[in-house]
Amino acid sequence: MQRRTSHVKKLNSLSIDASSVLQIGDSQEVNAQSNILAVQREKAIFYQHEFEFADYDMFMAPLAVPGPTEPICVDTFHDCPHIHVKKVNVPFAAASSVVHIGSTDRLTLETRVKNIRHLLRDEPKRERRN
Amino acid sequence: MIYQVINGDICVRSVSIEDLSASASLFIGDTKTVTLLSFYETPPESLILGAIPVATALTPG
Numbered sequence: 001m002q003r004r005t006s007h008v009k010k011l012n013s014l015s016i017d018a019s020s021v022l023q024i025g026d027s028q029e030v031n032a033q034s035n036i037l038a039v040q041r042e043k044a045i046f047y048q049h050e051f052e053f054a055d056y057d058m059f060m061a062p063l064a065v066p067g068p069t070e071p072i073c074v075d076t077f078h079d080c081p082h083i084h085v086k087k088v089n090v091p092f093a094a095a096s097s098v099v100h101i102g103s104t105d106r107l108t109l110e111t112r113v114k115n116i117r118h119l120l121r122d123e124p125k126r127e128r129r130n
Numbered sequence: 131m132i133y134q135v136i137n138g139d140i141c142v143r144s145v146s147i148e149d150l151s152a153s154a155s156l157f158i159g160d161t162k163t164v165t166l167l168s169f170y171e172t173p174p175e176s177l178i179l180g181a182i183p184v185a186t187a188l189t190p191g
Contacts, residue, residue, distance in 0.1 A: 004137070006158045020150070032153040045182060063167045072131045076160075080139030085158055092149035099150065103159035108167070111153045115172040119179050 002076070003103040006083045013090050013099065020093040026102040033110040034096040035059050041118040051116070059112055 003026060016022050019034070037059075039051055053059045090099050098109075147156055 003160050008158060026159070030155070032155065034153045036152060041182075047182070047184070058169060058171050061169075063169065065165055065167070070131055072133055074133045074135065074162075076135040076137065078137045080137070082139065083158060084139075084141040085145060086142065087144040087146075088156075088158070089144070089146040090150060090156060092151075094149065094151045096153050097150035098153075098155040098157075100155060101158045103161065104157075105162045106165070107155065107157070107161050107163065108165040109153040109155055110167040110169075112169040113152065113171070114176070116176045116178065118182075119177070120181060121179055 002078060002081070004078050004081050004083050006085070006101050006103070008085045008088055008101050010087045011090070011101070012088065013093065015092055015094075016099070017094045019096040021096075021098045021100075022093070023098065023100045024102065027100070027104045029106045029108075030098055030100065030104050031108045032096045032098050034112070036095065036111070036113045037116070038113065039116045039118065042120040056114060058114060063110065 013022060021030075021032075023030075035053055037051055037053065037056070039046070088101075093099055145156070145158075150156060
C-alpha cells in the first residue's frame with residue numbers, strides 16, 4: 001500500500017510515561033496492551049501480596065480477535081501524498097498509549113480494566129425469610 | 131467486497147488531546163489493519179463488604 005508522509009510543524013507533549021511510545025516515522029506493527037486493576041478501599045491500607053493480576057482470570061483469558069467475515073479488496077489512491085498538521089498538543093500519554101506520526105501496517109490495541117470497591121463495613125446480615 | 135479510497139489533501143490546523151491513557155493511540159498517518167480489543171469488568175461481586183483479609187494478604191501467594 002502506497003503510504004503518505006505526515007508533516008507536523010509543532011508537537012507539544014509534557015509527559016510520556018514508561019510504557020508509552022512517541023513514534024515519529026513509519027513503522028510496521030504496533031502492539032499496545034494495558035492491564036488495569038483499580039482498587040478503591042475505604043481506608044487506603046494495602047498489603048504486599050494483595051490484588052495480584054494472576055488472581056483474576058480475566059487478565060489471562062485469550063480474547064477472540066475480530067476479523068472480516070468476507071475477503072475485502074482495498075484500493076487506496078492518494079491524490080495528495082502528504083498529511084499536514086500544523087500543531088499537535090498531547091500533554092499526557094500514559095498506560096501504554098501511542099503517539100504515532102507516520103504510517104504503519106498493523107495496529108493492535110488491547111485494554112483490560114477491572115474495578116474493585118472495598119467498603120470496610122461488616123457483612124450484611126442475611127435476613128431469614130420465614 | 132471492494133473498498134476504494136481516494137484521498138485528497140488533508141491539512142489540519144491544530145489537534146489537541148488532553149491525555150491518552152489505557153492503550154489509546156493518536157495516529158497521524160495511514161494504517162492498513164486496526165484491531166481494538168477491550169475487556170471491562172466491574173460486576174456486582176467487585177463490591178467487597180467486610181474487613182481486609184489480613185491473613186491471606188500477608189502470606190506470600
